[in-house]
Amino acid sequence: MTPIVVKIPSDPDSKEPLVWIAVIKNECVGHVRLSISSDKIKYHNAWVHPNHRRKGIYTLLWETRDKFVKQNFIGKISYAWCKSGSLPLYIKKGYTQGETCTYVEKVIEP
């Protein structure tokens, strides 16, 4: 079933990220966010419910957000930090792959 994609209304003066959600039968099954700074547009916080993955919902959210960006921010740079699941769509959309960043951790010892 194709979800409905809704942009969450927000105060135009707010610095909080813009959010789009995907809804199927009154249930939120995914979301993406957008943060705007003076020179760059950040695409972030992609998530789709595990029961609904690989059905194109992220692609639909991504393209809806991208349409908004194209209507409002022509000429700015858009970017994202990708995991393995989100990277393929950015490559498909023509983004250039930068350096890879790997998470590390360790218990703090005396």
Ligand SMILES: CC(C)(COP(=O)(O)OP(=O)(O)OC[C@H]1O[C@@H](n2cnc3c(N)ncnc32)[C@H](O)[C@@H]1OP(=O)(O)O)[C@@H](O)C(=O)NCCC(=O)NCCS
């Ligand atoms: C990443 C995520 C948002 C993708 O959502 P989705 O609705 O399943 O994605 P789509 O169905 O639109 O897939 C689009 C393309 O992305 C790629 N893709 C999606 N999930 C993938 C995965 N687990 N591994 C590798 N590629 C993946 C594929 O190229 C896919 O196209 P295809 O199905 O035609 O092969 C979802 O798996 C998720 O919420 N993961 C956990 C959170 C996360 O990692 N978010 C990314 C933050 S950077």
